[in-house]
Amino acid sequence: MTAPLRIGLAGLGTVGTGVVKMIETHAGLIATRAGRPVEIATVSARSRRRDRGVDLAGYAWEDDPVALARRDDVDLVVEVIGGEDGPALATARAALAGGKHLVTANKAMMARHGLALAAEAEARGVALRFEAAVAGGIPVVKALTEGLAGNAIGRVMGVLNGTCNYILTRMQAEDAPYAQVLEAAQRLGYAEADPSFDVGGIDAAQKLALLATIAFGAPVEVEAMTVEGIERVSLADIEHAAELGYRIKLLGVAQAAGGALEARMQPCLVPVGSPIGQLEGVTNMVVLEGDFVGRIVLSGPGAGEGPTASAIVGDVIDIARGVLLPPFGQPAAGLVGAAPAGSGLAPVPAGGGAPAAYYLRFLLADAPGVLARVAAALGEAGISINRMRQVEHDGPEAPVLIVSHRTDRAPLDAALAAIARLDVCREAPVAIRIEEI
């Protein structure tokens, strides 16, 4: 058995504490599997005195995580401080600059600085791994970077934010509006006091950006993606979608289409019988489609102490075994600034993406000829109607649901704007993409 791998653990929140517990609980198991002992040497956090339910007396302490990253008795830094810049980034840079391996759960930092950090790690000959940054305990970075590495990936889809999926699931199950369910989720600890990062789709978009960068060998930035959150998903749409055989999910999709790479995170309708349609609660799911392998579906807990620790320790064991891969599955130099020679993909375009069918909802005056005017406006834009139904109603306004055939987004937006201008249109029309899965 070779020398122990000595960890410097930067951050002792929920995830950091989970890493301590896992490495202490399974010291023997991990040593057997890794071929050498894995030890925590030094820890760092903002407060030394806070009770975290684990005994830290056996570990050296550093107030400053950057100092921890520079210690001679640390071979590998686990960064679980969080935040896109600040101490997390300083710690990561110090670790790599000092020739130390880096394992991080930090999706914000990786989505922003991942390629630069990867280039630095490759230049230094050390590992940089971030399984825990995407979909918690699901080994999806590994599946994509390693297991499916022989495939050209056509599409990656994911439900990557447990808070959003929990809220949408509860709205459906309890017939309750968004604000009420969000409040309950906050009481239960499933949503943050400031939930905007989750419900606004940013957290999920950062994870998708990391997966897409690996999958397509091209840099994908959150700023270039279409990102919509779930704040405007109404209970009415959830219920109407269910009547039509769909569920509404915050779904990330990255796909190579027409020589371009498209990535978006937005509420979509998916068939109720599909694996994603069946996904309930805080569970995450990722669908990977490769040209040889076909469709692989992975699901599991996307957050939390245990699952995130599991992903981090899995990365640590790989490093202890001597595994050294390019962090994004291919040299970072080929990923910065442009699509690599091999991928042939144009940079991520803005806009509505590949054609799709859409779920449309209108609130219209209940008067003769109104439906015909809406149908005519769609027809003029070249959008044909697959299904149309007027919902039973008591008042003078009729909710009308339309499922369109496949269309580009631009003519659809033009038609919706025209319909919104009609005197019979009582509310801004709603359009939600239907994803074929």
Add this chain to the structure above:
Amino acid sequence: MTAPLRIGLAGLGTVGTGVVKMIETHAGLIATRAGRPVEIATVSARSRRRDRGVDLAGYAWEDDPVALARRDDVDLVVEVIGGEDGPALATARAALAGGKHLVTANKAMMARHGLALAAEAEARGVALRFEAAVAGGIPVVKALTEGLAGNAIGRVMGVLNGTCNYILTRMQAEDAPYAQVLEAAQRLGYAEADPSFDVGGIDAAQKLALLATIAFGAPVEVEAMTVEGIERVSLADIEHAAELGYRIKLLGVAQAAGGALEARMQPCLVPVGSPIGQLEGVTNMVVLEGDFVGRIVLSGPGAGEGPTASAIVGDVIDIARGVLLPPFGQPAAGLVGAAPAGSGLAPVPAGGGAPAAYYLRFLLADAPGVLARVAAALGEAGISINRMRQVEHDGPEAPVLIVSHRTDRAPLDAALAAIARLDVCREAPVAIRIEEI
């Protein structure tokens, strides 16, 4: 970029041809991801002249796969000949003895000789990988050996034979008996002319044995497992199970329970709403439960040219990248003959395994007091009844369904034997385990 990795491909059936296609199609992509070119140097098969739809003129040819494994211009042997012994095993042994890496899709050989081959590979410092031997394109060996390596695994479950799942799905969907669906499956190429290896559960049991050996760090042999096939699953049971909210699946379960390791492959009832209950057609699914990660579910195509080639090429890319792990995730020496110090698990016991609820079906004379006699026989054995229902019937015999509470198998078997001896019992009672998932 370093020197190419040179492959000797032994076997040119469906899978071998798929490997040729994948490596030719994605030569650039694979070189970028692997950090070096991956080339096929030499191929071997029984017939040189057969048209396989790929051009083999660029590769050296060996009639004898063992000679291929010994060639100096081969760094890595891909064994896709098949069969537990014979040329496959001779080729594998020759490859490892000559210090060459080995990638195999051969579940029969690995289930029988895997630990000995792993010990040899470890001693020689070469890689032995077998992702393609379990669940086709799903990277489950990798997930278990690497991604979840920090966890103590509590249970592994899997639907691991596409032919069986296809047959059971079609029986349910078409209201058709086993023999009729099997014949159709054979016509469509979903079942072999001699299907016994698949429908008898052996193929799936070999795959489960490999996963269980990795998961629990203890040798699991097919001979020590409870293995039942689907040949005796009746349409009546599929339909009655559906009425009760279940599906019947050929389900593999390996779990650590009461200090012992239990592994079985048998038809089970699973809740219709569970991921396994929802699984249709030839798709495979594996559920991995770890103490920190919770439950991870993986699904995808479990067989076929593309998916199997994907798994093989994924392994090849790992090796090209220099990844070297113990094939079963820990040193094989610790796995042979006894549970390793760390696992604390007794060898696999025979018998019925952990307690479970059971679905029971009886065909009874329709006369006063009959149900009471059956209930009494169960009660005497300490088996309590959760649900009981007598099915509508025309003739003088009444089908009776019982869902028991959790019980050990031994008292259940005793009670069933006692009931079978009653004069009112018209048919051997049926008992199918209900798996909690």
